[in-house]
Amino acid sequence: MNEAPRVTIVVVPREQFSVARRSLESIFEHTKLPHELLYIDGPSPEPLRSWLDAEAQQRGFHLLRSCDHLSPNHARNWALEFVETPYVVFVDNDLIVTPGWLESLVRCADDTRAWAVGPLYLEGEPADGIIHMAGGAYGFEGNAPERRFHTEHILQKTRLDELSARLERTVCDFVEFHCMLCPTEVFEKLGPLDPGLLNSREHLDLCLAIEAAGGQVVFEPASMVTYKAPPPLDRQDRGFFWLRWSEDWTRRSLEHFVAKHGIESRYLERITIATARRAIAFDPIVARVRSILGKGFADLLHDFLMRAEAVTNRLRFRGRSGALRAEDRERARA
Numbered sequence: 263m264n265e266a267p268r269v270t271i272v273v274v275p276r277e278q279f280s281v282a283r284r285s286l287e288s289i290f291e292h293t294k295l296p297h298e299l300l301y302i303d304g305p306s307p308e309p310l311r312s313w314l315d316a317e318a319q320q321r322g323f324h325l326l327r328s329c330d331h332l333s334p335n336h337a338r339n340w341a342l343e344f345v346e347t348p349y350v351v352f353v354d355n356d357l358i359v360t361p362g363w364l365e366s367l368v369r370c371a372d373d374t375r376a377w378a379v380g381p382l383y384l385e386g387e388p389a390d391g392i393i394h395m396a397g398g399a400y401g402f403e404g405n406a407p408e409r410r411f412h413t414e415h416i417l418q419k420t421r422l423d424e425l426s427a428r429l430e431r432t433v434c435d436f437v438e439f440h441c442m443l444c445p446t447e448v449f450e451k452l453g454p455l456d457p458g459l460l461n462s463r464e465h466l467d468l469c470l471a472i473e474a475a476g477g478q479v480v481f482e483p484a485s486m487v488t489y490k491a492p493p494p495l496d497r498q499d500r501g502f503f504w505l506r507w508s509e510d511w512t513r514r515s516l517e518h519f520v521a522k523h524g525i526e527s528r529y530l531e532r533i534t535i536a537t538a539r540r541a542i543a544f545d546p547i548v549a550r551v552r553s554i555l556g557k558g559f560a561d562l563l564h565d566f567l568m569r570a571e572a573v574t575n576r577l578r579f580r581g582r583s584g585a586l587r588a589e590d591r592e593r594a595r596a
Contacts, residue, residue, distance in 0.1 A: 269349040269368055269443070270298040274337040276354035276440075277506045279306045280496035283313060285357050290321070292361045295368065299323035300344055302337045305330065307498045326594050331502055333460040333511065333584030334439065340586050340594075342449055351443040358388055358488040359441075366485035367443040370431060377448050377477030378469060380437020381485035382429060384422075388488040391422035397434030397481030400466065406524025413466065429483035436469035437479055440489045451475060458518040460511040460584050461536070467519065493542045500543050508579040509572065512536040540575065541568055 318325035385394035395415040403410040552560035
């Protein structure tokens, strides 16, 4: 490829590692546009670590590895230190891409001069054709510091074969970090991503900042990707998954977001979403008990496991910063 790359793909861990190989292989297969690839890896399971080391050496992409699990924004900010192309596209390590995904995002950014561009997000398996989001909308009601904030994932849970009309490129309020392309100069204007948002609302915070600075966010359906979330949750992913959605990280993120944007304190009730998400790890056990002993026993077991996990989670992950160690940065620069 003689054309100089204009975009850097930055892959960061989201909540699991078991889909990471499939995700990266889809990028290798379906990305024809010249690009740089920068992959952030944490303390991933050994088979994946060895595979990533071999692929980085063979394909020549930049692999950065941290000693601890990083929060997503800390990982993205670390990657931005190495990005030298006009565009950067952030991709989570559980995303499956399709042919033309990157070309369409770059073309949209060229055409619109948008500060952030997002694709059509699907969820589940690509063949299922279930929409996760076709652009997002948000709104405020009332006045700070007690204004209400609401968001909408447009067309969420709609199947592609149920659409009555072709989706069109359009300006929207927000796109998500599952896959988001930005001109690199956006971060020169706005500064780095907010490290106070450890596990949620990072995309909303950035898009609110873009709006405040006079930039646009655009949804581009010509690019299509699939967010491959658990369940099932692999046993080896439980530690990282529980940290990613820990009560400590969730509470600190929501408190920071509420204070920063003048939102009513009831917004903090959303911490229950992360608690429920962690319950995914117990689904196989509960389902097994339900099949043998019935729903009543299964419900009692589920309640016990969730109460025990909540206490353990508070003790196990309290104080984990999600930040990059100095020795990681020095090793990467060496």
